[in-house]
Amino acid sequence: MATNPKVKADLKFTQIDPRTWSTVGTQGNVYTLSLLSSSLHCNCPAGRHRKNCYHADRLAQLFKAELNDCLASF
């Protein structure tokens, strides 16, 4: 089994609306992820610098089918 070393913990996501999720980071901070113009944006420090953060990576893995549906509708 290959595991992604970037994914440190099993994150839990709460869906707020069809394009918005919140998650709790390793430090207990709450971050919000939004699906905007065909990409995921996260408001954690990495996300704000337009880097790929592991929250977005993990959310994309978990909701790949759903997100693909969303992206296809754009």
Ligand SMILES: [Zn+2]
């Ligand atoms: Zn993030």
